[in-house]
Amino acid sequence: MADHTLPSQRPAWAALKAHYGALRDRHLRDLFAADPGRGTRYTADAVGLFLDYSKNRATDETLKLLFALAGECGLKGRIASMFSGAKINVTEGRAVLHTALRAPKDAVITVDGKNVVPDVHAVLDAMSAFAERVRSGAWKGHTGKPIKTVVNIGIGGSDLGPVMANEALRFYAKRDLNFRFLSNVDGTDFAETVRDLDPAETLFIVCSKTFTTQETMTNAESARAWSLAALKDAASVAKHFVAVSTNAAEVAKFGIDTANMFGFWDWVGGRYSMDSAVGLSTVLALGGDQFRELLAGFRAMDEHFRTAPLDRNLPVIMGLLSVWYSSFFGAETVAVLPYDQYLKRFPAYLQQLTMESNGKRVTLGGASVDYQTGSVYWGEPGTNGQHSFYQLIHQGTKLIPCDFVAFCKSLNPVGRHHDLLTANVFAQAEALAFGKTADEVRADQAKAKKVDEALVPHKTFPGNRPSNVLLVDKLTPFALGTLVALYEHIVFTQGAIWDIGSFDQWGVELGKVLATQIVKELEGAPEPERHDPSTNALIARYRAARK
Ligand code: G6Q
Numbered sequence: 001m002a003d004h005t006l007p008s009q010r011p012a013w014a015a016l017k018a019h020y021g022a023l024r025d026r027h028l029r030d031l032f033a034a035d036p037g038r039g040t041r042y043t044a045d046a047v048g049l050f051l052d053y054s055k056n057r058a059t060d061e062t063l064k065l066l067f068a069l070a071g072e073c074g075l076k077g078r079i080a081s082m083f084s085g086a087k088i089n090v091t092e093g094r095a096v097l098h099t100a101l102r103a104p105k106d107a108v109i110t111v112d113g114k115n116v117v118p119d120v121h122a123v124l125d126a127m128s129a130f131a132e133r134v135r136s137g138a139w140k141g142h143t144g145k146p147i148k149t150v151v152n153i154g155i156g157g158s159d160l161g162p163v164m165a166n167e168a169l170r171f172y173a174k175r176d177l178n179f180r181f182l183s184n185v186d187g188t189d190f191a192e193t194v195r196d197l198d199p200a201e202t203l204f205i206v207c208s209k210t211f212t213t214q215e216t217m218t219n220a221e222s223a224r225a226w227s228l229a230a231l232k233d234a235a236s237v238a239k240h241f242v243a244v245s246t247n248a249a250e251v252a253k254f255g256i257d258t259a260n261m262f263g264f265w266d267w268v269g270g271r272y273s274m275d276s277a278v279g280l281s282t283v284l285a286l287g288g289d290q291f292r293e294l295l296a297g298f299r300a301m302d303e304h305f306r307t308a309p310l311d312r313n314l315p316v317i318m319g320l321l322s323v324w325y326s327s328f329f330g331a332e333t334v335a336v337l338p339y340d341q342y343l344k345r346f347p348a349y350l351q352q353l354t355m356e357s358n359g360k361r362v363t364l365g366g367a368s369v370d371y372q373t374g375s376v377y378w379g380e381p382g383t384n385g386q387h388s389f390y391q392l393i394h395q396g397t398k399l400i401p402c403d404f405v406a407f408c409k410s411l412n413p414v415g416r417h418h419d420l421l422t423a424n425v426f427a428q429a430e431a432l433a434f435g436k437t438a439d440e441v442r443a444d445q446a447k448a449k450k451v452d453e454a455l456v457p458h459k460t461f462p463g464n465r466p467s468n469v470l471l472v473d474k475l476t477p478f479a480l481g482t483l484v485a486l487y488e489h490i491v492f493t494q495g496a497i498w499d500i501g502s503f504d505q506w507g508v509e510l511g512k513v514l515a516t517q518i519v520k521e522l523e524g525a526p527e528p529e530r531h532d533p534s535t536n537a538l539i540a541r542y543r544a545a546r547k
Contacts, residue, residue, distance in 0.1 A: 003074070004365030007499055008327075012069035019065055020328045027464045028055060028433045035059075044312050047300040047482045050471040051314050055433040056321050056401075057329070057466050066320040067310050069497060075316070078496040083306055085111045089269070089503035090364055096503045097265075098272035098488065099302045102295040102481075111267055119265070123277055124295075127262055128288025130242070131280075134203065135174055135287060142236035143200045149178040151193060152281040153223060154207030155215045156352065157270020158244070159183040161484075162207070164349035165274055165282045165294070168342050168480050171411045173285040181281075182223070185215035190222050199230035199240065205280050206243045209270055211250035214512070220254065244277045269503050271352045272488060275481070290477050297481020305489040315486055318468060319493025322401065325466065327371040327498075331399045336379035338405040339425045340475055346405075347379035350487055357491045359507060360500040373498045379403075383424045394432060394461055402467040404429055405483065409474040425469065435463020522546075 007013055032038060032054075042054035058066075070076075081088050085095045100109045100116050107117050133139040137146035152162050163181045166173070173179075182193045194202075204223050208216045220241075227240050234255065242260040243251040251261045262277035274282070275298055283291045301315070310316045325331035334354075336347045358374030379385065382404070393400045406425040410418035441459045445451045470486075472479050495502030521527050521539050529536040 002365065004363060004367065004499065006363065006367060006370065007069070007073055007497055008369075008371050010069065010072045012065055012072050016062075016065045016069060016324070016328060019061060023057060023059065023062065024329075026057070028057065028466070029435075029463065031057075031059060032434075044314055044317060046304045046308060046312070046314050047297070048473060048479060049314060049482055049486065051317065052469040052471070053317055053321060055429055055467050055469070056324075057464065058321065058324065062324065063311070063320075066324060069323075070310055070316065070320060070493075073497050073499065075310070075493065075496045079306060079492070082492065083109075083302075085109050085116075085267075089501065091501055091504045091506070094503070095267040096269065096272075097267040098269065098275070099298075101264075101268065101273075101275045102298040102302065104299070111265075116265065116267070119263075123262055123264070124288070124292075127277060127280055127283045128291070130260070130262075131283045131288060134284055135177065139203075140239070141200050141203070142231045142233060142239045145198075145200050147177070147203045148201040149180060149197050150203050150205060150281055150284050151180045151182055151197075151223070152205045152207050153182045153216055153219045154205075154244075154278070155183040155213060156356075157273050158207040158209065158213075158216065158278055160271070160345075160349045160352050161274025161278060162281045164345040165279065165480065166285060167345045168475065169282070169286060169290075169294070169477055170342060171475070172290055172477060174287070177284065179281055179285060182219050183215065185218050187222075190219055194223070194226055199227045202227070202240060204241045206241060206245070206251075206254065206256065207278055207280070208244070209246050209264065209268075209273070209278075211243070211245045211247040211254070214516070224255070242280070244280050270505075271356055272503075274484070286477065294477040294481045297476075297478035297483075298485040299481075300478070301482045301485035301489065305485070305492075315489030316493050318403070318486070319490040320497070321466075321468070322375065322490065323494055323497050325399065325401045326373070326375050326494075329399055330372060331375065331401055332372070333376040333378060333398070333400050335385075335393060335400050335402045336377060336405070337382050337385060337402055337428075338379070339382040339421050340405070340407055341381055342411070342475055343405065344381045346381075346483075347377065349484075350377050350379075353487055354491055356505050356508070357502040358494050358498070358500060360495075360498075360502075363499040364501050365499070369498065369500070371498070373500055374494070382428070383421065386424065386428065390428065393465060394435075399465065402429075402432065402465070404467055404469045405472070406469065407472050407474050411475060429467045429469050431461060431463075432465035432467055433463055435461035435465075 038054045044051045082096050083099055085097055087093055087095050089096050095111050101120055103117050105121050108115050109117055134147050159181055166179050180193050182189055206220045237255040238257040241256050243256045244262045245251050246264055248258050252258050262280055264276040268276050275295055305315050336350055338346050354377040355374055360373055362368055404425050406422055438456050438460045441456050491502055
């Protein structure tokens with residue numbers, strides 16, 4: 001029998017609550033003054049990522065209690081369970097094995113008695129071979145021209161990872177192949193995506209695990225019509241459309257040759273799928289070898305997460321600290337601030353990974369939680385964000401823990417740019433933690449001979465705002481793999497402590513069902529009102545406007 005004791009009923013939780021009372025009013029300035037060694041002691045280094053977590057509102061006692069909570073919640077056992085292929089996605093009765101997508105060829109991971117690793121590698125090999133043909137120009141479109149533009153049609157987990165990876169690894173990509181990503185059911189997305197493309201040189205990847213998602217299938221059908229209008233031959237579909245899916249029957253029905261279908265499995269969740277066949281656009285951009293480098297990065301972090309002691313385990317440390325802020329300090333958000341322009345879509349990618357996974361209000365056993373769970377993850381690349389929302393993080397009334405991601409080396413060294421960029425990371429983390437006291441403001445004023453007491457409160461920075469700094473040598477496919485896997489396992493750690501199901505997403509269902517009904521009411525003959533008064537009135541107004 002699974003133990004469904006609420007984590008809030010566990011001894012370590014009670015101890016943390018008491019400890020929170022004692023620590024709440026202690027300032028990071030005092031914590032550093034009392035323990036200068038924390039600046040180098042509260043660090044961890046693994047698989048090329050260096051984590052400085054010293055600017056967190058935590059002490060040795062906090063960490064001891066958090067690790068005790070992890071022990072009481074069975075974190076280690078849960079990690080082992082995930083890696084073993086156990087069906088830990090209980091509400092869907094599925095294994096959670098994105099880690100198998102990057103397992104080495106000789107690994108054995110069984111689901112329902114079958115080793116899944118050979119199938120993973122067979123798909124990888126097929127993707128690499130296909131990518132090689134497209135990249136070399138050997139794959140020809142219907143009129144004999146090579147492919148110039150690849151359009152990935154997908155949404156959610158079948159879009160956000162590929163988009164993020166396309167941006168993040170652009171430096172390594174084949175530049176004469178263009179990539180576009182079509183996701184929104186808004187016709188504008190379709191129109192703007194294809195407006196200047198030549199159908200004879202365009203390859204569509206219809207990327208959908210289920211091959212039934214309304215947005216993706218609507219876009220795919222419009223793309224097929226657009227392509228056929230120019231190429232005028234049903235046989236052209238096989239040259240200009242390939243599929244990424246688990247649903248061969250629907251793929252064939254659409255007219256795609258199932259020889260050009262790249263499969264994956266029900267044990268890969270959408271938001272954990274960028275390193276499965278969903279990454280086909282990434283393989284096309286990078287080639288098979290560099291995609292394997294990305295997978296090696298994921299795998300290195302997997303091994304670290306699975307084997308490192310909890311107190312040196314990056315995802316565990318970061319996951320536990322985020323629980324500390326969310327469930328004890330009541331912090332509602334986490335800002336992820338990558339100081340690398342290539343990572344501009346990383347926060348958007350993490351939004352889905354974190355919030356679809358841990359936006360849950362009942363435990364695995366179905367009991368309502370009595371603590372805060374998943375945080376709102378958000379962010380923008382630095383330094384742009386500094387000139388926008390950082391004000392609120394520094395001087396607003398909300399506590400917003402920040403994750404800074406920085407690189408020691410730039411992929412595009414230009415003059416002093418990189419030192420300036422990196423100076424800003426360190427400066428922001430320092431300012432957030434230590435702030436500026438009223439006396440320091442007064443001293444500045446005295447020095448400048450511009451004493452103005454009225455301005456002092458406005459210019460005071462309270463500080464005591466926590467952050468992590470992740471420092472990486474440089475952004476490579478391997479490094480990106482480690483970073484994504486880091487956050488996957490942070491999410492896992494949080495979910496394990498909160499005892500919630502991180503791998504289902506029932507919350508997206510209701511809106512989908514209602515939309516399917518409402519679209520009929522928008523397009524068909526008038527029907528009797530069947531919704532609440534607000535929805536009925538909106539439907540009537542839209543119908544009247546469309547007449
Ligand atoms: C991810 C979600 C969701 C999913 C999309 C696309 O974890 O389940 O974002 O990826 O709804 O689904 P399909 O790939 O089936 O089209």
